[in-house]
Amino acid sequence: MAKRQVTAIVRIQLPAGKATPAPPVGTALGPHGIQTMEFVRQYNAATEDKAGQVIPVEVTIFSDRSFSFVLKTPPTAVLIRQELGIAKGAKTTGREVAGTLTDAQLAKIAQVKMPDLNAYDLESAKLQVAGTARSMGVKTPVPGPKK
Numbered sequence: 207m208a209k210r211q212v213t214a215i216v217r218i219q220l221p222a223g224k225a226t227p228a229p230p231v232g233t234a235l236g237p238h239g240i241q242t243m244e245f246v247r248q249y250n251a252a253t254e255d256k257a258g259q260v261i262p263v264e265v266t267i268f269s270d271r272s273f274s275f276v277l278k279t280p281p282t283a284v285l286i287r288q289e290l291g292i293a294k295g296a297k298t299t300g301r302e303v304a305g306t307l308t309d310a311q312l313a314k315i316a317q318v319k320m321p322d323l324n325a326y327d328l329e330s331a332k333l334q335v336a337g338t339a340r341s342m343g344v345k346t347p348v349p350g351p352k353k
Contacts, residue, residue, distance in 0.1 A: 210272070211269040217262060218265065307336075
């Protein structure tokens, strides 16, 4: 059996269990000729247990107009905002503090993000999460990068 040829790889961030064929799904997948309604049905079924989160998805589109998709972990910024219970980060980073993460909260977020990070252990994953938090104006117990 011949291998299917990959035509495109599309990345989209969608609310879990609530995707619709309207934009951004329709505008991202429509030009490639795949059935958006079929994708929406499969995506919603796969993410119905994660309602309320934003779940990025990587859709691989093949030359015969079939597709497969891989679910990713929620964006780090979204996880930080959920953990702290804030709507958004600081307007002016460095002057304003949006919140403070404890070491346990940092470890919890790093554990969730571990499959999608290029980190070998939890400590390096915590450093990556702390960097995102600092860019949002959130204080962390982890010091900045070592020089």
